[in-house]
Amino acid sequence: MNIGRVVDSIWCTRKEDGLRGLKFLKVKLLNREKECEDGEIVVATDLIGAGIGELVLLTKGSAARRSKGLENSPVDCIIIGIIDAKTDGEEDMDE
Secondary structure (H helix, E strand, C coil): CEEEEEEEEECCCCCCHHHCCCEEEEEEECCCCCCCCCCCEEEEEECCCCCCCCEEEEEEHHHHHHCCCCCCCCCCEEEEEECCCCEECCEECCC
8 A cells, every 4th residue: 555645636538448437636656754756646546535635545456456346447546545644753744
């Protein structure tokens, strides 16, 4: 699993049949220390209603396709949680 911050929405007017009805978000992955300018960007399927600016919990690969309804969909990364609060030692990641 990874932690990331939602930075934008992705809109697709045409997509593979297994992706119809799914919402896609652009997510910047966080490193172990804090958010960084050159963080990896991934496209994640959102099944829980995350919004831009929110910290989210992600899962990738075959674990992403284990969610109900995605068994036959070509997804690689899904948002599985919205993080309400997270602290790393003395620093709060919501700053």
